[in-house]
Amino acid sequence: YDAHLLDPLASLQFTTGTYYMLASSIKQLAKDLCGGRCVFFLEGGYNLSSLSNSVAESFRAFLGDRSLASELDDPSYLHEEPLKKVKQIIEKVKHIHSF
Numbered sequence: 001y002d003a004h005l006l007d008p009l010a011s012l013q014f015t016t017g018t019y020y021m022l023a024s025s026i027k028q029l030a031k032d033l034c035g036g037r038c039v040f041f042l043e044g045g046y047n048l049s050s051l052s053n054s055v056a057e058s059f060r061a062f063l064g065d066r067s068l069a070s071e072l073d074d075p076s077y078l079h080e081e082p083l084k085k086v087k088q089i090i091e092k093v094k095h096i097h098s099f
Helices: 016-034 048-063 083-096
Strands: none
Touching: 016 048
């Protein structure tokens, strides 16, 4: 859960809605592949507010409850991804590997 945008560690901009969507996908995969069985281990997450909301959203998804992400997430916290920097790095890697 340290990928949440409020978490100080990863800065991946996941929201509680992201965790709801991921849990929904895992639930469907578990249903399709292993009779609906799934195990969760809590690891990571260093912002207690975002951690508790994201874990709750994950379980809402597994229980089939509606997401509360629209009430929990503040879109003003999101920032643009550094697209220019990523493109520069891709070009550098292509050059190094002669692509």
